[in-house]
Amino acid sequence: xxxxxxxxxxxxxxxxxxxxxxxxxxxxxxxxxxxxxxxxxxxxxxxxxxxxxxxxxxxxxxxxxxxxxxxxxxxxxxxxxxxxxxxxxxxxxxxxxxxxxxxxxxxxxxxxxxxxxxxxxxxxxxxxxxxxxxxxxxxxxxxxxxxxxxxxxxxxxxxxxxxxxxxxxxxxxxxxxxxxxxxxxxxxxxxxxxxxxxxxxxxxxxxxxxxxxxxxxxxxxxxxxxxxxxxxxxxxxxxxxxxxxxxxxxxxxxxxxxxxxxxxxxxxxxxxxxxxxxxxxxxxxxxxxxxxxxxxxxxxxxxxxxxxxxxxxxxxxxxxxxxxxxxxxxxxxxxxxxxxxxxxxxxxxxxxxxxxxxxxxxxxxxxxxxxxxxxxxxxxxxxxxxxxxxxxxxxxxxxxxxxxxxxxxxxxxxxxxxxxxxxxxxxxxxxxx
Amino acid sequence: xxxxxxxxxxxxxxxxxxxxxxxxxxxxxxxxxxxxxxxxxxxxxxxxxxxxxxxxxxxxxxxxxxxxxxxxxxxxxxxxxxxxxxxxxxxxxxxxxxxxxxxxxxxxxxxxxxxxxxxxxxxxxxxxxxxxxxxxxxxxxxxxxxxxxxxxxxxxxxxxxx
Numbered sequence: 001x002x003x004x005x006x007x008x009x010x011x012x013x014x015x016x017x018x019x020x021x022x023x024x025x026x027x028x029x030x031x032x033x034x035x036x037x038x039x040x041x042x043x044x045x046x047x048x049x050x051x052x053x054x055x056x057x058x059x060x061x062x063x064x065x066x067x068x069x070x071x072x073x074x075x076x077x078x079x080x081x082x083x084x085x086x087x088x089x090x091x092x093x094x095x096x097x098x099x100x101x102x103x104x105x106x107x108x109x110x111x112x113x114x115x116x117x118x119x120x121x122x123x124x125x126x127x128x129x130x131x132x133x134x135x136x137x138x139x140x141x142x143x144x145x146x147x148x149x150x151x152x153x154x155x156x157x158x159x160x161x162x163x164x165x166x167x168x169x170x171x172x173x174x175x176x177x178x179x180x181x182x183x184x185x186x187x188x189x190x191x192x193x194x195x196x197x198x199x200x201x202x203x204x205x206x207x208x209x210x211x212x213x214x215x216x217x218x219x220x221x222x223x224x225x226x227x228x229x230x231x232x233x234x235x236x237x238x239x240x241x242x243x244x245x246x247x248x249x250x251x252x253x254x255x256x257x258x259x260x261x262x263x264x265x266x267x268x269x270x271x272x273x274x275x276x277x278x279x280x281x282x283x284x285x286x287x288x289x290x291x292x293x294x295x296x297x298x299x300x301x302x303x304x305x306x307x308x309x310x311x312x313x314x315x316x317x318x319x320x321x322x323x324x325x326x327x328x329x330x331x332x333x334x335x336x337x338x339x340x341x342x343x344x345x346x347x348x349x350x351x352x353x354x355x356x357x358x359x360x361x362x363x364x365x366x367x368x369x370x371x372x373x374x375x376x377x378x379x380x381x382x383x384x385x386x387x388x389x390x391x392x393x394x395x396x397x398x399x400x401x402x403x404x405x406x407x408x409x410x411x412x413x414x415x416x417x418x419x420x421x422x423x424x425x426x427x428x429x430x431x432x433x
Numbered sequence: 434x435x436x437x438x439x440x441x442x443x444x445x446x447x448x449x450x451x452x453x454x455x456x457x458x459x460x461x462x463x464x465x466x467x468x469x470x471x472x473x474x475x476x477x478x479x480x481x482x483x484x485x486x487x488x489x490x491x492x493x494x495x496x497x498x499x500x501x502x503x504x505x506x507x508x509x510x511x512x513x514x515x516x517x518x519x520x521x522x523x524x525x526x527x528x529x530x531x532x533x534x535x536x537x538x539x540x541x542x543x544x545x546x547x548x549x550x551x552x553x554x555x556x557x558x559x560x561x562x563x564x565x566x567x568x569x570x571x572x573x574x575x576x577x578x579x580x581x582x583x584x585x586x587x588x589x590x591x592x593x594x595x
Contacts, residue, residue, distance in 0.1 A: 108585065200479050200490035203587040229512035233502045338587050343490045351488060358490050363499075368477060368492040370506055373514035373590040 021045070027428040029421065030397035037209035037386045037394075043334035049430045050317050051076030055156070055163040055176050057319035057328060058082045058092055062160065062197040062347060068111045068126060074330050075164060080153070081105050081115070082162060085126035092164035093128040094151040104150065115150070128152045159184040160196055161319070161326075179408035180258040183313045187321040189270040192305035192353070193298075194346035198326065199358065201342040202366030206376045208383035210318075210331040211427070213339060216375060217312050217320040217327060218251050218261035218419025220244060221398065226378050230370040233363070237280050249310075249414030251399070252406040257316025257426025259419030263323075267310025274300045282306060288352050302346070302353050307360060314419055316426050325361060335383055341365040341372070396420040439530060446540050446565065447528050449572045454523050454544075457594050462504040465594070470566060470573045471497055477595055481560065481580035492584070492591070507593065515592040519550035525561065537575065538565045544579075548593065555589055558582050 021042060026033035036042060056075045059082045063071045070083040072095060079095035081104075095103045097117035104115040104124060114131065115124045121134040128150035136143055153164040156173035158181060163173050174181065188196050206213075216222070224231065224245055231239055244263040251261045262268060266276075274297070278286050282303045289299045308324025320327040326342040343361040345354040364371035386392075399416020412418035456465040469475075477492040486494060495503060507515050523546040532539040540563045548555050564576035579595045581588075 202479065202490070202492065205587050205589060226513065229506045229509060232509065232511055233506065355487060358488075359494060362491055362494050366492050367588040367591045368595075370502075370512075373592055374512055376590050377514040 021431075023428055023431045027424050028393075029425075030400060031393040031395050032424050034386045034389075034392045034394060036211060037383060038334065040334045043209075043331070045431060046331070047076040049433065050427065051331065052078075052166045053170070053430060053433070054167075054317060055165050055170065055173050056317070057161060057315065057326075058155075058164050059162050060160055060196070060198045060326065060342070061090075061157065061162060062195065063109065064090065066111065068113060069109075070105065070107075070112060070126075071109045072105050072107065075153075075166075076331060079103060080164070081150075082164075083126050089127070090155050090157065090162055091127050092153040092155050092162075093124075094153070096151070097122055098130065098148040098150065099133075124150050159188050161315075176256055177258070177315070178256060179254045180256075180260070180313060180315055183254070183260050183311065184321060186269060186311075187309055187313060190305045190308050190324060190344065191346040192270075192302040192349060194349040197345050197347035198342045199345040199354070201326075201328075201340045202361075202369070202372070203338060203340050204367045204372065204376065205332070205336060205338050206379050206383075207335055208337060208379045209335060209386075210329050210337040211423075212379045212382050213329050213337055214314070214317065214423055215396075215420045216379065217314045217322060218259050219415075219417070220249070220251075220261060220263060221415040221417075222375075222378065226374045227371050229374065230364060233370055235281055241279070245415050247414060250406070250411050251414060251416050251418040252411040253409035253418055253422035255409055255422075257423045258314060259422040260311055260313045261414065261419055262311045263414060264310030267307075270305045270309060271301070274304060276304075278303055279307075282356075285353060285356050289350060292350060292352070294350065302350065305346075306353055306356050308344075314423065316423055324357065325365060339372075396424065439533065442533065442538070443528060443530060445571065446530060446538065449565070450525055450528065450540070450542065450563065453574075454525050458521050458523055460508070460518070462508060462594075466500060466504060468572075468574050469497065469500065470575050473497070473574050473576060475500055475574075475577050475594075477579045477581070477584075479584055481582065481584050486578070492588075493595075503594065512592070514590055517551065519548045519592045521546055521548045521593050523547075536567055538567075538572075539563070540565060544595075546595065548591075550592065553589075557591070557595065559595065 026036060058073055059071050064082055064084040067084055067086045067088060070081050072081050081093050081095050083091050085091060095105055097104050099120055099122050102117050102119040104117050123132045125131050130145045130148045153166055155164045158173055158177055231242060241264060248265055249262045251259060253259050286299050286303045289302060312323060313321040318329050325344055328340040330338040332338055343358060345357050366372055396417040399412030399418055403410045403412045410418055453468055475493060475495040476486045478486055479490050479492060483489050506512055523544055525542050525544045527543040529541050530538055531541055542561050544559045544561050546557045560580040562578040565572040566575050
């Protein structure tokens with residue numbers, strides 16, 4: 001395996017401004033400066049200091065289930081491939097041939113025995129090692145094959161979620177996640193006792209900065225306004241469930257930029273309260289499962305899990321476990337962001353229950369969903385509005401007065417901007433490290 | 434049955450599907466809803482090669498209830514992404530009847546759609562596959578599958594019916 005090639009810093013690349021950006025002045029405890037959305041120099045530094053210096057989500061284990069399974073994706077602006085080798089070990093490889101730099105994989109996902117560069121035929125194993133070079137004789141004995149594998153990043157996994165980093169000296173993933181780990185464990189209970197499986201994703205872009213979407217995952221304040229048309233499409237009972245802004249939920253800072261927003265406290269633990277009445281909207285599913293011969297305990301477990309958890313967990317900087325799906329962001333440029341909403345099903349679970357999950361995902365998510373397009377419109381307007389006035393601030397002070405110590409960090413009411421403050425505190429730490 | 438030479442049937446199908454396109458571009462959604470069989474399905478898959486739409490993720494998988502709710506969402510004034518509403522022009526062509534058992538037909542065609550909203554114009558190109566059932570007043574739609582050629586890439590908001 002090859003060693004990690006150090007990433008040239010933005011300043012060394014000559015793209016940093018002549019005078020350093022005064023980050024500490026741009027991020028206050030209760031507000032952040034609008035230039036964080038609009039300044040291309042900040043974006044360039046973010047790639048280096050946020051995306052190439054932290055643990056970054058690259059996929060879920062179910063996306064690469066077997067030896068040879070792969071998924072191509074991005075870390076910041078760099079194309080990478082997540083792949084499982086013959087020994088079932090996971091690798092994250094830079095998608096770049098070591099000879100002349102062509103990508104070695106142009107499929108979004110699939111199964112392969114090796115990666116072969118189409119330009120000059122250099123072939124790599126599933127672990128990235130250089131296997132063969134056509135007509136090697138011209139190199140004499142100078143070709144150091146063991147040093148010319150695909151660049152391989154550090155990879156670690158927790159609760160089936162796979163992260164990679166360029167940094168050899170970064171803290172272990174488990175330490176980075178800290179208190180977020182117990183929320184990840186709770187999130188995975190939504191497969192009703194089966195393994196969690198990613199079953200496709202919706203991908204869409206919006207013309208705005210990535211931090212606008214980062215903020216949104218723990219923003220309950222917008223929900224009844226932006227998602228009015230979604231709420232109107234629900235039955236009365238479900239409408240009540242989603243009417244959480246005045247409710248007893250909360251947002252808690254989990255450290256390292258992570259935060260959790262609990263919208264529906266009774267749905268934190270999907271394995272608790274299994275004898276509670278089944279909501280009307282799942283009554284038909286419950287009956288269908290009984291008709292298939294599942295016992296009542298299993299029916300209740302699946303039905304309670306099928307709608308997802310009652311919380312959104314934001315894992316800084318690029319992934320969230322959001323009610324019933326993984327929400328992934330990819331920064332494209334200072335004012336363009338790609339969002340992936342990965343649907344989750346129960347691997348091996350009853351088909352009818354998985355169909356329910358898929359239909360629920362389609363109802364809200366994606367470019368044709370009843371929720372996502374309205375989020376996109378709101379985010380787009382933030383970016384456009386950010387062009388009005390040079391010296392304006394983004395307010396993230398909501399809920400500050402009532403903030404109290406929680407289990408793992410400051411805790412505000414459900415529509416408090418505690419999660420955004422947590423993310424920006426970490427962002428400032430990254431940018432000034 | 435030799436479907437290639439059924440030009441009269443092809444004419445009827447073409448007139449029906451052009452009328453559907455006209456209804457969607459002119460936001461005649463109530464009329465559009467009447468074109469459907471009660472148990473009909475409107476499907477926009479995330480992978481144009483997928484055939485098992487029920488057990489895979491789609492952009493839309495609408496039964497009668499979802500179609501009605503979608504129309505309500507597009508016209509109800511509660512959705513900020515459809516106000517101002519997008520304008521669309523779609524051209525459907527290359528109609529081919531690929532199956533006809535006398536009651537039900539399968540029709541394939543091409544659709545080029547341009548949308549415009551606020552400051553942006555987009556293009557969506559798709560292969561459409563319809564299942565139509567003969568009806569006393571023409572046809573009813575049993576199934577409409579919209580296979581966007583870039584369905585597995587990154588899309589932008591689609592605040593209308595494809």
